[in-house]
Amino acid sequence: MSIVVTGATGHLGKFVIEGLLEKVPAEQITAVVRSAEKAAGFAARGVKIAVADYSAPETFDGLFAAGDKVLLISGSEVGADRVGQHKVVIDAAKAADAALLAYTSAPGTLTAALADDHKATEKALLASGLPYTLLRNGWYNENYTEQLAPVLEYNAVTHAAGEGRVSSAARADYAAAAVAVLTGEGHEYQTYELGGDTAWSFAEYAAELSKQTGKEIANNPVSVEALTGILTGAGLPAFLAEILAGVDASVAKGELVVSSGDLSRLIGRPTTPIEESITAALKA
DSSP states (O other): OOEEETTTTSHHHHHHHHHHHTTSOGGGEEEEESOTTTTHHHHHTTOEEEEOBTTBGGGGTTTSOTTOEEEEOOOOOTTSOHHHHHHHHHHHHHHTTOSEEEEEEOOTTOOSGGGHHHHHHHHHHHHHTOOEEEEEEOOBTHHHHTTHHHHHHHTEEEESOTTOEEOOBOHHHHHHHHHHHHHSSSOTTEEEEEOOSSOEEHHHHHHHHHHHHSSOOEEEEOOHHHHHHHHHHTTOOHHHHHHHHHHHHHHHTTTTOOOSOHHHHHHTSOOOOHHHHHHHHHHO
16 A cells, blocks of 8 residues: 655645654555656655546556555646546546545635636546545635735835635645644545635735835735736736635625634644744745
8 A cells, every 4th residue: 555646746745744743654655756866865764656637648558556545635726627628537447446535626615716626526426436635725825925026116005806815734734734734544435624824815915025125015905807917917827816816805795714624633733823924935
């Protein structure tokens, strides 16, 4: 039996592999990657490396074995046939009689277009008959703290979220939840709504940035249409600008507030507050 992680060299996947290495022997871990070169560091530590691509179904032939626990990290290529890509992994895991397939999904409350692929993947996973765990990941702190350059350049947090709040947590927190599921027992057929312990507003985010930088960072709410225009003006493709602005519209409606407490329960500690991630980002 192996624990198999797809997308293992991505932002989330790297944290998952690191967490697994603290819990189980390296030889029990398989990292599925598109580039063996990028996984050289894991290979040197004894992790098995499998080269496969969601877009090439044949690369998953024989990759899984009976009894494997699989973490399907959702594809990151917006605009690609992500549902079709995910089905490749689900079908391969089903054919191998995997013991569990855990999927990194989106909050069940999210109605933004970004959630459509996740909902369709969940439907395919449930239809497969595989034992599953749905890890409905809320927003990452890093979704915001990795985008500080324009905020600090213009001294403003521009958004279309109104007074909506976000229950975000650090990427490492969500990875730790996946590790807990993959190394623990009793997670079959469970759905976890995952988010940070404390929800924050963009006004509070701007105030915290002001406090930590010593600069006056304004809270600049705009309409969804205006934000879409700003993002396309900055060079984003129109469809991607609309998706991102649509997420802010969902925030305004309260769809990214997660109050289940599932994340801190799974990881056995409080989640990482946005303030801490801001501090780390500013130091970097």
